[in-house]
Structures are given as C-alpha cells and as structure tokens.
Amino acid sequence: PEYRTLSAVTTQVVNGSLVSLVQVSAPLINAHIGEKVEVSGLRGATEVDGRATVSLLSRNVEIRGGYDAAYDYISGVGPDLTDYGATIRVAEGYEEVQPGWDDTMAGFDLYGLKQYPGGTISSLAYVRFRGAGKQWDLEPPYREPPLVLHTGLASLEMKGVVVTEPLTGKFFTCTKIKNGFKGASGDDCSTAATSLTITDGVFVGTNMDFKPAPGRTVAVERSLFFGGQECRTDCPPHKMVVLGYSGGNYRFVNNTAQGGFGGFTLHAPCEAFLEWGGNVAMSNAVGFDVEAKGACGRLRLEGYRNSAGITAATPEIGNFLMVENGMAVTTGIWQTWPSEKMNLPGDKLGGGPEVGRIFDGTIIGRTPQVDGSARSGNCQKWSAHQGHPWSRGYKIGGTMCQWRWFTEYGYSGFAAQGAYVIGQGSGYDDLKWRPIDPENLALKEQGEKVGFEVGTFRYLVDNVEFSGFSGTDSCGRRNVAISNEMAGDGEGAVTSWVGQAHYGKATCYPIEVRNLSFVDTPDYARLRFSRGAKAADVQFGLCTVHDWDGSLLGEGSKWVDPGIGPYFLKPTRRHEWPTEVLRDCQSWAETGYADDYEMGTCLWWLRKYDNLRNTITDPSKR
Secondary structure (H helix, E strand, C coil): CCCCEEEEEEEEEEEEEEEEEEEEEECCCCCCCCCEEEEEECCCEEECCCCCCCCCCCCCCEECCCCCCCCCCCCCEEEEEEEEEEEEEECCEEEECCCCCCCCCCCHHHHHHEEEEECCCEEEECCEECCCCCCCCCCCCCCCCECCCCCCCCCEEEEEEEECCCCEEEEEEEEEEEECEEEECCCCCHHHHCEEECCCCEEEEEEEEEECCCCCCCEEEEEECCCCCCCCCCCCCCCCEEECCCCCEEEEEEEEEEEECCEEEECCHHEEEEEEEEEEEEEECCEEEECCCCCCCCCEEEECCCCCCCCCCCCCCCEEEECCCCCEEEEEECCCCCCCCCCCCCCCEEECCCEEEEEEEEEEEECCCCCHHHHHHHCCCCHHHCHHHHHCCCCEEECCCCEEECCCCEEEEEECCCCCCCHHHHHHHCCCCEEECCHHHHHHHHHCCCEECCEEEEEEEEEEEEEECCCCCCCEEEEEEEEEEEEEEEECCCCCCCCCCCCCCCCCEEEEECCCEEEEEHHHHHHHCCCCCCCCCCCHCCEEEEEEECCCCCCCCCCCCCCCCCEEEEECCCCCCHHHHHHHHHHHHCCCCCCCCCCCCCCCHHHHHHHHHHHHHHCCCC
C-alpha cells in the first residue's frame, strides 16, 4: 500500500453531484484504477468495479509496540529489531503472594494475597495497532499476535480497527497460560468459541483465521485485508482470510482481500453461510482458494487482476465473475507461498484432485479500453504482477519436482491442469474417477451403466460466458479463453519441466463444453492446445476437447457443419514415446529381447506381454 498524509479536504460539485476532494502530502507513485466499467454481454451488462481501495488509518487511540515510533525506552531499539511489540491478552484470573507474606502468617488469606480478576473484553472501537505482536520464546513460530483470546470470551465486537506494521502474520489466536507456561489450546480457549463481529476494519500484513464452533457466528462486513510486506514472520500472509469449519456460521458481506499470496481461503460448506455477497479479491497471487472437498462451490466469487482468480479442489465451482486475471479459473491445491520461508511447510502446489464441473460464470479477459484510463493503459502481465517473489503468479510443482509457471499466455479463462500429485509421480491410482449415479434414470435411458465409478473423468465447462479474449491484445499479450498448458502430466524425463522425480502415467484429462457463449472473442481465441514446455512433454498429444453442442466452435464458424455434432477436437501433436524410452526399448530389441537385459526406462509391460513387443520397431503401432 501507499501511505500518505492528508493535507486538505474540500468539497466540489462534479457533474451535478457534491463530491469530496482529498489532497495528499505527496504524489502517488503508482497509477490506481478510479473508475467502474460496464461490459456488455449476451446475458446483459456487467458492471466491473475494480477501483483501488482508500482507507483512513488515523485513530484517536493507538496500541503501539515501543515507547514511541522510533525506539523502545528499555532496549533502546525499535520493535522491528526486538520482535517484541504490543499484545492485548484476555487472561484468566489469578492470585499472587504479597511481598513479605507467607501462608503461615495470621491474616494471610485476607491481607497476604493479591487477587487479580479474570480479564474480559467486549469491544474494540476505532483503535489502531502499530508494531503489535511479540515473540513468546526464542524459537519461532511461538509468537504472540496482537490479540490473544482466552477462556470465557463469548463474543467480541471490532469496529473501525486498523492494523499496520504488525510483527506477526496472524492477528489473533488463543494460548492458554498456566503457572507461567504455555499449554495446549482446548475448545474452551480458542477463537472458535468466540462470536466475532468485525466491521469497517483495515488489516495490513496480517491473517484472520476463522473457524467458529457450533452456535457461534463470525460476521465480517466492509473490511479490507491487505497483504503488504510489513510484518516480521509468516508474512506477507500466505492465506489472509481463512474461513474454516467446525459447525459455526458466517456472515461475510462487502469485504476486500488485496495484495497477498492468498486472498480468501474457503473450507466451510454452503450451509455455514447465513449471508455472503460483495466480497472481492484483487491483485493476489490466488484470489479465492476453494481448497477443501466439502467447501461451498456456489458462493458468488468476484476477482479482479489476480494471478489466479479461483483455484478449486471441490467437485464443482460456479457462480463467479472473474475479470482480467492471469487465469480466471484453474483446478489446483496449494500449501504455501512460492518462496521457501522459515516457519512454513515445504513449498508445494499441485493439481486440484476433485474439480469436475465449472459452471454458471462470467469470465472477462480484458475489459473494453478507455482512452486515457490508468486501467486500460496498464500493460503489465497479470499472472506475474509487481515483480515481488511472493506475487510472481500461480504455479505448480514442489521442491522435489521443480516448478513450472503459467507463462504461455498473458491471461486465460479456464486453465486446465493435470493429475499432478504433490511430491510424487502420477500413477494409475492417482487418476481422477467420475462417479455415475445409480439412481440417475436419464443415464439409464441413454444406455449408460450406472452405480459405479469410471475412469473417464473430464472437466465439464457448462454455461460460462467468455468476453474480451482477442488472441493477442493491444499490449502484445497472448490470451485465450480455454488453455491447457499445465494439463499434460506424467512421463516426465530429465529434460521435462517436472524434473527427474515425476515419471508416471501419461495423462491429459479431456474437457467437455456445453452452453458456452462468447463476446468479443473470435474463434481462434477460444481454445488452444499446448505443445508443452519441452519436446519431452509428449503427454500433451493426449489432450482432447468435446464440444457437445457446437457452442465452442460457434454458430456460423467455418469449422461447423450444419446438423453435425458433437465435435471432437484434438491437438495436431501426436503422442510419442519419450526419447529415453524409445532408445532403451530399441536397444533391448536389438539383443533379441534378452531376459537378462537391463531395460532402463523401457516400459515394464513390454517385457510382460510378448504380443506388444512389435510396437518397439513399428512406428505406426507406437
């Protein structure tokens, strides 16, 4: 964020309306979006509000770590060096012996004990935390955040609270203290046991991890969560707003998560949400991470200029508006932010293991250009914004298997991924299975078998509108509505992007499309098959798309024959054996298929099934 001091506030009539004009102490460094834009589509007009957030941070009450803004009066240095700032702790009651007394003295119970009542707190109103949080022990991650909640706190209201320059990446937690030692946190000592109401808050560089217990509700409205790089540990928060589930409820309305690696992380099912609307993720590496299998996949999700608007690992994801993201929707599950950092688990990102249906959404590649607009004139690549290591964009892989970024396109709509399993190669058991409903009479009438799972998994993209994909835009950025540069998986080789540790079953899941609509998107910008990053990525020859109703190719397209369908689309690339495999197999064949020959990378089933060996020397059968 950019911090400025207000120098003047005046009012002025603009276009017949009275508006406030705010003057700041110095010019802003970056251009900021200040206008809404309307995008016309086949389903009507969509208003896109990607304006920058502006927040007043000044408060009459400040809870500040350190004697003043520069240094602590005891240590002589500031809290950024000592890792020791301000904390509000709601503590249990206790008693201690007064100086000079012991329990053998008369009147000890009356005069010899100093009793401290249990702490309580019901509200924080228009308070600013600066340099808050502290280390609990010498070794991380045992650190206390700005707010520590303890036993018996049934509810807490936070109105107009501001957090800046935090020393830790978490805002609150619960740590049970007994006899001066930190103990395990139980259900009676947790944020889960507290109903929280948070309104009009601004939280910079900190995390909110919610998980309300049964009978408790977390209500958050009109609040801003900003990633920033201000705190000392676990920051910038790799998951800023986490909505967990342990039986409680949520009311989440008109909040913004901006500038972190992860904006909103959703674990809670649909029934947990009493109210949801107007929540926006902007300029994050991942806007909405719907990562739990039981997480609600039908909430209205609005994302603007994130590297990945939505990463999903749920059976379905729908009801979204994604605008100018590096990838609007992609399947995937991630565990940490893209750089190794102390106190966080290993850097691992993988393919989403559950998603099968992407439906009822609007994806806008680029909004209409407006001359002189900061929004239209910005030609940065949204999938690698700002250049910071923690916001370079969404990727998959791991420290075991190397990495690959989404680099083929400046932006795309639905970005299909493969079966990539974190930390291992893809085996037959890792392939996705599609359940067939035994009670589905419609399938029975079509002659399909029902009541079991089949390995014919596919991504179903249904009733999605794509707008503003041009193929190559005025900034020179390549773009496409449906891409699959990460879809090929398995058969890794030393020259392949996944590295030596990722051999396995060659896989590229098919995509089925139905009821698609396109606005300002020519047929050549609707779908592109990737050839893979390297020549060794032969699995990309297995990728296919099933255009069930011709809505992808489009009515009037030169590729469509009237009355013919569905359409089966496949890449021009053939699926070939990896170079190393073919070399080792042919060497084995030259020995007359000797039983004691070391086969190297030659496929095991060629040794087991004699009738398949002729594929080694016959290219047409390979």
